[in-house]
Amino acid sequence: MAVNSPIPVASDLKPVAGIRLGHAEAGIRKANRKDVLVMELAPTATVAGVFTTNRFCAAPVQVCKAHLESSNMQAGPIRALVVNTGNANAGTGDAGLANANKTCEALAALLGCDASQILPFSTGVILEPLPVDRLIAGLPQAIANLQEDNWFAAAEAIMTTDTQPKAASASIVIGGKTVQMTGISKGAGMIKPNMATMLGYLAMDARIAQPVLDHLVKRTADKSFNCITIDGDTSTNDSFMLIATGAGSLEINDVDTPEYAELETAVIALAQKLAHMIIRDGEGATKFITVAVEEGSSVEECRKIAYSIAHSPLVKTAFFASDPNLGRILAAIGYAGVDDLDVSKLNLYLDDVWVARNGGRHPDYKEEDGQRVMKQSEITIRVRLARGNAEATVWTCDLSHDYVSINADYRS
Amino acid sequence: MAVNSPIPVASDLKPVAGIRLGHAEAGIRKANRKDVLVMELAPTATVAGVFTTNRFCAAPVQVCKAHLESSNMQAGPIRALVVNTGNANAGTGDAGLANANKTCEALAALLGCDASQILPFSTGVILEPLPVDRLIAGLPQAIANLQEDNWFAAAEAIMTTDTQPKAASASIVIGGKTVQMTGISKGAGMIKPNMATMLGYLAMDARIAQPVLDHLVKRTADKSFNCITIDGDTSTNDSFMLIATGAGSLEINDVDTPEYAELETAVIALAQKLAHMIIRDGEGATKFITVAVEEGSSVEECRKIAYSIAHSPLVKTAFFASDPNLGRILAAIGYAGVDDLDVSKLNLYLDDVWVARNGGRHPDYKEEDGQRVMKQSEITIRVRLARGNAEATVWTCDLSHDYVSINADYRS
Structure with a gap:
């Protein structure tokens, strides 16, 4: 079970005007499970995304980037996103690219638009051919059940x-105009996003100019999905998409406005919630750990x-063991690659417990105090470097037997 | 049990003239186990070392560096090394430094030399005060059993x-003169040396000028201990020491000689053997994995x-699971941080099986072939980058349930 993260309640997930969601059981990898999602957008929608920096980025990621670019060049707005699980379509060479394009063509034909107006996404096993025929055969079923009120099933x-779907909604009133936003995400393993999480989608009903949305998606990723890690493995398929359907009343055309600032705060908060859900449901996770490093000379x-x-x-x-063997934290700080770090000024805290002062064990530190905090399911590690004003926060989980079991058994 | 690594046989470990070893049960952390080692050197000996790059380097590492430097400045040759287990004396601040110096002073008094002629080493738990009184109380016992023929006990x-001691001997005849060498090492966890392993000592009876030994120790570390990793955790205490006792007949004063070249080859081979023993006995290891990356544009x-x-x-x-989920290797290559890597030219092999060609699954690759290799206890992953002539090899092990158990239980 995920750490302090109850399963979302379907009725808490609010529809966002201008986006409809439909799913199918296409049998991509296993029978009888939802494995295809279609998100259909209003023609007024703008879309922006950030993607993995992995050089082995998956075929659909490459197609997404190309279609977003051509859409920005006035080829016509993005009209739908399609996601399959069970196969990552990564490490699949030219055949993989052809399959991603075929998927777009098939969905475009069904929706009456151009293939370049479709964004494809895949997640699952790497290095195996995408069963594109089964995927395409599932599309009509997904289109048949397109509904605005389908976010819970989409998350599934x-x-x-x-182990559980990840989704959340929020709304904010800006200048008397309400913006409704809902997002979904998935993660679990191969999670150390370096642009975005494995998959995250956040839609809102505001009308937002493309350059503003492009700015917002980067700001949001850097404060949310780009600050989480489960195992340090940056996936080939990481994608985080921000969708503004344009169906609502708020319109933003400039980032230098108080409206933009208010919206950004709300979007980042919701994205952090979705990112934290990924950590709380990290493979084998039993604890949610916040690592806050302060007083650095740079954010980097x-x-x-x-x-x-x-x-x-x-x-x-x-x-995982609730063992306050906290010297291991000092060792990890020491080999982080900050070559001129003066450890004799460093302070380390575990929640409210002052563990190390000026680089050595604090004279008042007692093992039982460390033990008390280590037993909690939510823990903050705080490091003060005493060399500047920069700070950064990363969220992670522990490493348990179940992580090994899940990853030794995945695919079997 | 270590992977294909039988326990060394005591009689196979040959004495090296000019170095005597003695041990004690000082009760540093637990009673009734050997936890102190003293290595006493002939006055003719030269010593060179490489140490951890961890900024939280332990107090004894700092003292070692200072004493090696003053010894090179003619303060007198290094006369003894002293090692304790059970406590790393790291993250211990000024008190830790004082304790490392006290240890040197006590041993120097017993051996009739200066404290600066002693090199101290510690390994064990970080962030806990060194029980220096128990350590010092154990020194006379260690000195009482100093013997040349004590390498097996030293390794213990x-x-x-x-889970087992690590030691090996080799001899080489250079220009008609025999050099005898014997080394010991220890590892198991917190192993991603970045200068050297957690602890490694290699002694030979040649007489080697200090600048030559300084060169040799770096060359050797870079080809052996600096190429192994268990968990990526660079320890606070890594040290690799090369000792030339000067008691033998071979003398080398210049690296630009055929004699030096022959010796270097032999020393590197023995150091690799000791380094591999650490991987084979890595915490929870069930497989010994060689990762060879070829055709790169730089070694880095x-x-x-x-x-x-x-x-x-x-x-x-x-x-660990013997599961040929080899797309994970492609993903790891992709996020390694080589920004201009063209994955469409990349080839991947598992032993003799060609898994990926030109960045995608090889058309002839069959899962059962991958499966066959994955089941072996010794596996080579070979990556051809097709961008140059540089290459590098790293040795590692798998990640098993036992790694988690050992590290969740260590200290308890």
Whole structure:
């Protein structure tokens, strides 16, 4: 079960005017499970995305980037997104690209638009051919059940090793105009997004100019999906998409406005919620850990140290065991690659417990205090570097037997 | 049990003239186990070392560096090394430094030399005060059993979570003169040396000038201990020491000689053997994996990719499960941080099986072939980048349930 993350309630997930969702059981990898999702957009919609930096980026990621670019060049707005699970269509060479394009063509024919107005996404096993015929055969079923009020099923349809669907809604009133937003995400393993999570979609009914949305998607990813890690494995398929349907009353054409600032805050908050859901449901996770590095000389060095802690198998297993073997955190800070770090000024806290002062064990630190915090399911590691004002936060989980079991058994 | 690595036979470990070893049960952390080792050197000996790059380097590492430097400045040769297990004396601040110096002073008084002629080493738990009084109380016992023929016990005395002692001997005849060499090492966890392994000592009876030994220790570390990783955690205490006692007949004063070249080959071979023993006995290891990256444009990028594969929890768990989920290797190559990597030219092999050609699954690749190799206990992953002539090899092990158990339980 996910850490302190109840399963979303379908009725809490609010429709967003201008986007309809439909799903199918196409038998991509296994029978009798939702494995295809279609999201159909109003013609007024703008879409922006960020994608994995993995050089082995999947075929659909390459097609998405090309279609977003041609859409921005006035080829016509993006009209639908299509997602399949069970197969990542990555490491599949030219055949993989052809299959991603075929998928777009098939959906475009059904919706009466151009293939370049479709964005395709895949998630699942790498290096295996996409069963494109089964995927295409499932599309009419997905279109048949397109509904605005279908977010819960949509969240289910993009799950792989996730133990539960991830979705949340929020609304905000800006200048008297209400913006409704709802998002879904999936994660579980191969999670150290470096642009975005494995898959995340956040839709709102505002009308937002493309350059504003392009700015917003980057800002949002950097404060949410780009700050989580489960196992340090950056996926080939990471994608985070922001959709503004244009069906609502709020319109934003400029980032230098108070309206934009208000909206950004709300979007980041919702994206963080979706990103945290991925960590809370990380493969084998039993604890939700916040790593906050403060007083750095740059955000980059704070992130380096935070990720070094969050990726250390020794730190992660100690948290799993609730063992305050906190020297492992110091070791991870020390090898993070900040070459001129003066550890004699460094302070380390576990929640409210001051563990290390000026680089050494705090004289008042007692093992039982560390033990008390380690037993919690939500823990904050705080590092103060005493060399500047920059800071960074990364969210992660522990490393348990179940992580090994899940990944040793996946596919079997 | 370690992977294809029988326990060394005591009688196979040959004495090296000019070095005597003694051990004690000092009760540093637990009673009734060898936890202190003293290595006493002939006055003719030269010593060179490489140490962890971890910014939280332990107090004894700092003292070692200072004493090696002052010894090179003619303060007098290094006369002894002292190692304790059970406590790393790292993250211990000024008190830790004082304790490392006290240890040197106590041993120097017993041996009749200066404290600066002693090199101290510690390994074990970080962030806990060193019980220096118990350590010092154990020194007379260690000195009482100093013997040349004590390498097996020495290897036992430096073990922590190692399941077996690691030691090997070799001899080489250069220009009619025999060089005898014997080494010991320890590892098991927190192993991704970045200068050297957690602890490794290699002694030979040649007489080698200090600048030559300084060169040799770096060359050797870069080809052996600096190419292994278990969990990517670079320890605070990594140290690899090369000792030339000067008691033998071979003398080398210049690296630009055929004698040096012959010696270097032999020393590297023995150091690789000791380094491989650490991987074979890695925490929870069931497989010994060689990652060879070839045809790179630089050694650095080959190492980046090799380490990315060797550190991926998803790759490591797939090897544990003997599951040919080899797309995970492509993903790890893709996120290694080689920004201009053209994956469409890349080839991947698992032993003799050609898995991916030109960035995609090889048309002749069959899952059962991958499966056959994955079931072996020794596996080579070979990546051909098709962008140059550089290459690098890294040795690692798989990630099993036992890794989690060992590290969740260590200290308890």
